[in-house]
Amino acid sequence: MDLPVIQRIGSAIRTQRVERSFGIDALTRLLGEYLPEEQVSEVRRAYVYGAQLHEGQRRTSGEPYIYHPLAVARILADMRLDHTTLIAAILHDVIEDTGVTKEEITRDFGADIAQLVDGVSKFRKAEGMTRAEIQAESFRKLLMAMTQDLRVILIKLADRLHNMRTLGVMESAKRRRIARETLEIYAPIAQRLGIHFIRTELEDLAFASLYPNRAVVFAAAIKEQIGDTKSIINDIESRLSKALRAEGIGATVVGRQKNLYSIYSKMRRKRLRLPAVMDLLGFRITVSKLDDCYRCLGIVHSVYRPVSELFNDYIANPKINGYQSLHTTCVGPRGRKIEVQIRTRDMHHIAESGIAAHWQYKLGGRTTSVAAPQVRAREWLSSLFEMQGGTAAIDFLENVKVDLFPDEVYVFTPKGEIRRLPRGATPVDFAYSVHTELGDHCVAARIDQHLEPLNSPISNGQTIEIITANHARPNATWLNFVKTAKARSCIRHYLKTQREDEAIRLGRRLLEKAMRELKLPMARLKNEQADEVLKLYGLDDVEDLYSSIGLGQRLAPLVARHFLPDATRISGTTATGDASPLAVEGTEGLILDYAKCCRPVPGDDIRGHISVGRGIVIHRMDCKQTHNRKISPQDWLSLVWADNVSGDYVAELRVQGSNRRGLLASIASEIAAAESSIENVHMAERVDTESADMRFVITVHDRTHLARVMRRIRRLSNVAKVTRV
Structure with missing residues (x-):
């Protein structure tokens, strides 16, 4: 048929x-x-x-x-x-x-x-x-x-x-x-x-x-821009058909005006006005054999002068949906640019019907290479299926939307395999397109034999080699530059899993501390009484209980009371020991939050409160929030800094002085000399032109380091006052 x-x-x-x-x-x-x-x-x-x-x-x-x-x-x-x-x-x-x-x-x-x-x-x-x-x-x-x-x-x-x-x-x-x-x-x-x-x-x-309204005005403007569309299309069709027949090529030439939305999208994408969009007309040439496509290309270029930078060979490099065709843009009558697409009839059928071509050929009793769109569609769906695991439906939908707009680049693996990625993709996207494990452990990339940062945009034809390390893990900052939905989904999945692991560790420490204060043996966390507590909270295992405590969804002292003997629990008469504060090591990661209102650093007297979804929020003892009546006294937790605490912590300074040329540069220089980094600077609105009031958000190791930074700033002649916010 x-x-x-x-x-x-x-x-x-x-x-x-x-x-x-x-x-x-x-x-x-x-x-x-x-x-x-x-x-x-x-x-x-x-x-x-x-x-x-x-x-x-x-x-x-x-x-x-x-x-x-x-x-x-x-x-x-x-x-x-x-x-x-x-x-x-x-x-x-x-x-x-x-x-x-x-x-x-x-x-x-x-x-x-x-x-x-x-x-x-x-x-x-x-x-x-x-x-x-x-x-x-x-x-x-x-x-x-x-x-x-x-x-x-x-x-x-x-x-x-x-x-x-x-x-x-x-x-x-x-x-x-x-x-x-x-x-x-x-x-x-x-x-x-x-x-x-x-x-x-x-x-x-x-x-x-x-x-x-925009569509009506736009359609009228295009009609005015093109003029007599029918006569122009007929003229170009006639010239191309005559030239092809003269060379003995049997071809069908069909012209059309491009659809409104594609023109509108191009104008918005490239920020063009309508007169600057010259290729409003498109022509399609269909032939019988693959060889004829390239012969047609030469004939078209002999009839109309080509614009060399606007040529694409999608036959050698098919699009991600299996589309194949030669695309060239030429200068047509009256200086108008026209786009010409050249393809075989089978390619045209796939271009129009895509995955539907499979069933059409099957009904027609023919077996050709129309499986390409099917194969590519299944590859795409397979990647979607992989990235949807453990992802909320709304996040999944957003990931798919990102994945549905691929302006593609073609790059190579070190073995010469082609990878198709969206324009603007980075080595991290490339790594995840090869394998999730490769993406999770990448630390750098060689692009055409040159070491490049992981956020470098990749271009057509480049060869990408990923350098990995066993200790390396995905970084939350990668989400700022990755382009593919798979990379974004894998990074988010890892961060979510990491947060859960940290919550479990912190929750275990909080519950064990609460049980020690009630003089309860840790063995009770593993006996039948633990099953009763889990059933009471509707949880499956002890790790779920730890996680809920670490994330602030449940308070450890209240959970611990469920492990008391019934009579003691009811009467409330417990022989509690001295409450020892919880040591903060600074490595708790995502489930430990440092309050921005007071920005505590090691060496400060601190306390914390449990916040649902944020875990423990740490405040300085002199912070106004520690007297907040909205937070119940039992929600506050005694904290101390551990002896082995390390890392960088954020502090905020207010610097007041005389408004003199170079003051900001001088302060920044002193902060750098004290081995501190500036995260942010805010200049208060001036009341007069003589004074300056600035706020610096900086990183320090501890309270001693902060004091050293403040001393260096105070030594500047134009600085009148330095205070910690």
């Missing part, structure tokens, strides 16, 4: 609208062109089943609800998809909007169709969930279903396309929300999966809904 001409498919999808006259008969007539009669009958049976379930339901527009699933099926039928996908499209809302279960669909239509319908259905709302959380969970459910069967996303995209075509009946706020979601998620997914014509229509429809 011959495959349909892509131009006809694209035109049908763009112009088809569901009217009251449109029904199952029109759909089955179309299906009869490429499906066996028994499969067409199954589609009709699914329609009868769906129509009965949706009986009485209407869309916002007022038409019977069944018209929507029929329209979705029609879009997929125009793409020549198999009958299983079409049946699932007709039934795609029955689980969500009717009382039918997945098991019932399995019984009546089979497990494959039930799986597709369930994959498209939204996440069922749980009590207390926000709209954003529901959307994120639904999206995660959809992507996880895609890993089982890619046809799930084809149904979802067709569903979204018809919803966008009929969006005009919605209220303004909802219309804008759906349009924004389409531009941020569904159009990029269509692009990532190589389904070009769905992407372009989704973008233009969403653009018109999100910025209606």
Whole structure:
């Protein structure tokens, strides 16, 4: 069976609208062109089943609800998809909007169709969930279903396309929300999966809904800029076709005006005005053989002068979605730039249909290299599946959004393997793209044999070698420069795990200290009484209990009291020993927080209080917060600095003096000479031009080091006063 001409498919999808006259008969007539009669009958049976379930339901527009699933099926039928996908499209809302279960669909239509319908259905709302959380969970459910069967996303995209075509009946706020979601998620997914014509229509429809006035003005401005589009396109098509025929190349030349949203995006991305966007017209040349592509390129360049820096060979280096084509920009009639794409017919079919090409060729009885988009889509989904583990749904959705906008660069491993990464990616992104362990332990990189920092942006054609160390671990500052969702997810997962480990260690120390004060043996943490305490708090094991204490979710003294004998616990008469303070070593990391109101350093008298989610917050004893009535006395914890405390700590100084040239430089020099670093400087607004009032946030080792810094600053002649904030 011959495959349909892509131009006809694209035109049908763009112009088809569901009217009251449109029904199952029109759909089955179309299906009869490429499906066996028994499969067409199954589609009709699914329609009868769906129509009965949706009986009485209407869309916002007022038409019977069944018209929507029929329209979705029609879009997929125009793409020549198999009958299983079409049946699932007709039934795609029955689980969500009717009382039918997945098991019932399995019984009546089979497990494959039930799986597709369930994959498209939204996440069922749980009590207390926000709209954003529901959307994120639904999206995660959809992507996880895609890993089982890619046809799930084809149904979802067709569903979204018809919803966008009929969006005009919605209220303004909802219309804008759906349009924004389409531009941020569904159009990029269509692009990532190589389904070009769905992407372009989704973008233009969403653009018109999100910025209606802007879209109208923009369309008029483009029309005025180009002038008589039809005559220009016909002229260029004619010249190129004639030149190709003269060289004996059988080719099809098709011209078009680029879609509105792509032009608008280019203007925003490159900060251009419309007159500066010259390539508003695009031309596609399709040929039979790969060799003809490069021959065509030379002929095009002989007819129109090429712009050398605007050439891309996506045949040798396919895009991340499997797209292949030669792209060149030339100077056309009247000095206008035109973009010309040259590809084989198979490449064109993949470029238009993407992953859908697999089923179209399968139905046509042909086996060619159309598996490329499928393979790349599955690689992408596999990476998403890997990064979603242990990630909150909203964070997962944000990671996917980042991953959906890859302006790509191609780099090489030391063994010559190609890696595709988003533009602006760094060696850390490269390391995580190879393997999570490589990313976790990287310390430096060689880019083209030169040592470079890990935050260096990488460029096309570079060879990247990652240098690792066993002791190295991910750094939170990496989140400021990594570009790929996988790298971001892996770093966050490590930091979260590290925080949990630190919370467990601190929680154990706090609970053991509390039990020593109650003269309770540590063995009670491992006997049957511990199981009762865990059951009381709804926890699985003792480590969960330690973690909850370390994170400040539970107070160690209150937890410890549950290990007392029943009578003692009830009467409250306990023979407590002397309360020994907890030693702060400075290595507790993420679950020890130093209060910014007083900025304690080693050597200060300190105390702390338990804060939910922050762990222990440490204050100086003379801090005003230590007298805060909102914090209960029992929430305060006695603390001391450990003998082996080390590291850098932040302190804040106020410096007042005479406003003289070079004062700031002099103070900075003295701070550096005292082996301290400046984190921040704030200049107070001047009351008069003669005085200066500055605040310095600096790092010191301890109170003695801080005093040495202050003495050096006081020695300056223009400094009147130095105080610690």
